[in-house]
Amino acid sequence: MNRPLEVVGTLFFILAVIHTFLVGQFLKISQKFSKDSLWHNFFHLLSEIEVVFAIWAAAFMGLFAAIEGWSATLDFQSKLNFTEPFFIFVVMVICSTRPILNSARLIILNASGVIQKNLRTPAVLTDMAVLLILGPLSGSLITEPAAMTVTASLVGSMLSKDSKKVIYGLIAVLFVNISIGGALTPFAAPPILMVASKWNWDFSFVFFHLGWRSALAVVINALGVVLFFRKDLSENCSTLKQVEHRISVSHAQIPWPILWIHVVFLAAIVFTSHSQNSFMGIFLLFLGVASVSGKFQDQLRLKESLLVAMFLGGIIQFGAFQKWWLTPLLQTMSDWTLFQCSLVLTAVTDNAALTFLGSQVSGLSDASKYALVSGAIAGGGLTVIANAPNAAGFSILSHKFSEGLKPMRLLWAALIPTGVAVLCLWFV
Numbered sequence: 001m002n003r004p005l006e007v008v009g010t011l012f013f014i015l016a017v018i019h020t021f022l023v024g025q026f027l028k029i030s031q032k033f034s035k036d037s038l039w040h041n042f043f044h045l046l047s048e049i050e051v052v053f054a055i056w057a058a059a060f061m062g063l064f065a066a067i068e069g070w071s072a073t074l075d076f077q078s079k080l081n082f083t084e085p086f087f088i089f090v091v092m093v094i095c096s097t098r099p100i101l102n103s104a105r106l107i108i109l110n111a112s113g114v115i116q117k118n119l120r121t122p123a124v125l126t127d128m129a130v131l132l133i134l135g136p137l138s139g140s141l142i143t144e145p146a147a148m149t150v151t152a153s154l155v156g157s158m159l160s161k162d163s164k165k166v167i168y169g170l171i172a173v174l175f176v177n178i179s180i181g182g183a184l185t186p187f188a189a190p191p192i193l194m195v196a197s198k199w200n201w202d203f204s205f206v207f208f209h210l211g212w213r214s215a216l217a218v219v220i221n222a223l224g225v226v227l228f229f230r231k232d233l234s235e236n237c238s239t240l241k242q243v244e245h246r247i248s249v250s251h252a253q254i255p256w257p258i259l260w261i262h263v264v265f266l267a268a269i270v271f272t273s274h275s276q277n278s279f280m281g282i283f284l285l286f287l288g289v290a291s292v293s294g295k296f297q298d299q300l301r302l303k304e305s306l307l308v309a310m311f312l313g314g315i316i317q318f319g320a321f322q323k324w325w326l327t328p329l330l331q332t333m334s335d336w337t338l339f340q341c342s343l344v345l346t347a348v349t350d351n352a353a354l355t356f357l358g359s360q361v362s363g364l365s366d367a368s369k370y371a372l373v374s375g376a377i378a379g380g381g382l383t384v385i386a387n388a389p390n391a392a393g394f395s396i397l398s399h400k401f402s403e404g405l406k407p408m409r410l411l412w413a414a415l416i417p418t419g420v421a422v423l424c425l426w427f428v
Contacts, residue, residue, distance in 0.1 A: 009321025016056035050307035053314025089309035095149035099262040132222035136181025144182040148389035152396040172413035179380025184211035190352035217424035342375025351376035378421040
């Protein structure tokens with residue numbers, strides 16, 4: 001690939017990363033103009049974190065076409081793999097439907113009820129702790145994007161009042177736990193999936209090297225945030241029983257056949273998650289089912305899901321232009337240094353892209369491979385772009401951020417749960 005063009009691609013990527021830290025400022029600027037004016041809409045668009053990478057990727061591809069020509073641009077685009085953005089779009093739409101959320105809420109409600117009955121713990125704190133444990137760990141079976149959609153939706157339904165004091169703590173733990181919670185199996189977490197086949201990492205290897213350590217960190221983080229914010233959560237959150245009652249009053253009860261049909265569709269899409277043609281075909285059939293069962297549906301989250309897919313698509317377009325500096329960097333590090341750098345680089349480079357690039361480096365030892373992947377999943381909660389499902393989680397909870405997401409505040413809030421993940425994955 002043209003080296004000057006690679007450098008320009010990296011510069012555009014850096015500008016996109018800087019833009020993500022300025023979205024709050026663009027939101028403030030938009031508020032200085034009348035609501036329906038062109039400038040208000042323009043700056044409000046720039047404040048939407050989901051469109052940042054798509055905007056800069058589009059600008060860069062325009063420059064790419066001007067330099068290399070239209071044929072070269074189309075050839076480059078045809079070699080990119082957009083399966084993950086399409087999958088996240090599909091699974092986010094399905095997992096945010098009322099039947100799927102009801103099913104997840106009932107499972108977590110029953111598990112929480114058993115704990116409350118035996119340990120006599122406060123209902124709202126137990127519900128939140130169980131949600132932040134079982135939700136992320138389910139990502140090892142139903143994939144991280146599905147787990148993020150369900151967990152974030154249920155967290156949002158529990159936050160009934162002013163949640164400014166706890167929202168950053170909760171979303172930081174949510175992001176970190178989702179990133180590490182999918183590490184119990186080799187097929188659910190994108191950073192592990194990218195390398196599992198090439199490095200022959202089977203279920204046993206992943207679970208006994210990464211899985212149980214990740215599960216330990218998930219439990220510690222969930223209990224830690226609930227205990228730390230116990231007063232605020234008690235004052236500002238509804239229990240899952242209250243959420244269930246509120247929904248049952250305003251919506252018709254969902255028949256079991258409708259619930260099972262949705263579960264079957266979700267299972268089919270997860271099973272075909274690596275075949276874009278297959279899961280898109282199943283999704284189109286699901287849209288027909290959703291229209292027939294409209295009485296038991298909320299409005300499908302098509303717009304929000306498309307924005308998240310666009311966000312990830314922009315990151316993928318930049319990925320190929322980062323090899324020139326990432327590959328030599330990874331080849332020259334000790335295992336501990338590689339772990340640290342993987343942790344930090346994940347904050348500005350999607351962790352699946354980072355491990356994929358690492359899998360292209362020949363001669364990595366087994367210890368170096370573990371250092372790369374464990375660092376990538378440990379740092380997956382530091383920023384919105386660190387782990388692909390984070391964008392979906394923020395999109396669902398964005399209405400809780402009245403002034404928009406402040407990336408530096410998220411970074412600071414994520415340091416402690418990330419530190420727990422580091423301790424469990426490297427030192428335990």
